[in-house]
Amino acid sequence: MRAVVFAYHNVGVRCLQVLLARGVEIALVVTHQDNPAETIWFESVAALCAEHGIPVTTPDDPASPALLDQVRAIAPDVIFSFYYRHMLPVPLLALARLGAFNLHGSLLPKYRGRVPINWAVLHGEQSTGATLHEMAAKPDAGAIVAQTSVPILPDDTAYEVFGKVVVAAEKTLWDVLPDMLAGRIPRLPNDISQGSYFGGRTPADGQIDWQQPAQQVYNLHRAVAPPYPGAWTILDGVTYVIGKARLSAQTFPDLAPGLAVVDNRVLGICGDARALAISTLLVDGVPLTPAQLQQNMSGKTN
Known part of the structure; x- marks a missing residue:
């Protein structure tokens, strides 16, 4: 042949x-x-x-x-x-x-x-x-x-x-x-x-809508996680990309949807009060610590 x-x-x-x-x-x-x-x-x-x-x-x-x-x-x-x-x-x-x-x-x-x-x-x-x-x-x-x-x-x-x-x-x-x-x-x-x-997907399709249920946001993260461009969100002009995350077993009914730091952990709070526990959050490809994110968010809201 x-x-x-x-x-x-x-x-x-x-x-x-x-x-x-x-x-x-x-x-x-x-x-x-x-x-x-x-x-x-x-x-x-x-x-x-x-x-x-x-x-x-x-x-x-x-x-x-x-x-x-x-x-x-x-x-x-x-x-x-x-x-x-x-x-x-x-x-x-x-x-x-x-x-x-x-x-x-x-x-x-x-x-x-x-x-x-x-x-x-x-x-x-x-x-x-x-x-x-x-x-x-x-x-x-x-x-x-x-x-x-x-x-x-x-x-x-x-x-x-x-x-x-x-x-x-x-x-x-x-x-x-x-x-x-x-x-x-x-x-x-x-x-x-x-x-x-x-059809095809572009990096722009990775933008997170935190109002969605956590499973939907988690599926987006899984679908575009590195080495693909990643799921991302903008806070005060800074683009944050999720590198690694898991669904959290906890719920956070008192927190607004978006990024949050709780007990020195980075969370992505979703519309159903469930969250992604984010172990790696990137800015320009560089991992950010919970303390650094907390500092960036000090006095600011999503």
């Missing part, structure tokens, strides 16, 4: 390693140049390809005629996409003899679209997973080839869930590749009318 692979991030690295282990010929890898404005906390697809002598290209647009011609000349049996960040055009997908397949970080048809792990944590889901599916004109809408589920524990952050999904992606691809190599490619229904679609 000859493959052209579009790949980025940890899922890209691990799934490329699965293809190599299963004996797939990787004729070309298309990846992204790292954005210097982005925190790069994940593994490098380009570095893996350099280690194995795999040709790499980094076009700005996967719909470019030059890339289309390059893939056409390779005449791949399959095209794979592993956490590549752009939609692939239909004329490109049509160049793969056996089909084009994407690895998506959710249990399709739920959480189609962008950053599915973050959305799943934000909505308090108890499970998610990885789905290998056929690519189509609509995002994450093609037939399902295989999927693997993982649990989301009550205190898991999106980063921790992402680690589980990387393993699920590896297992999904590993288990189904023998059938794919033999030309037996499962194609199960992917009824998008029974699922959900979500």
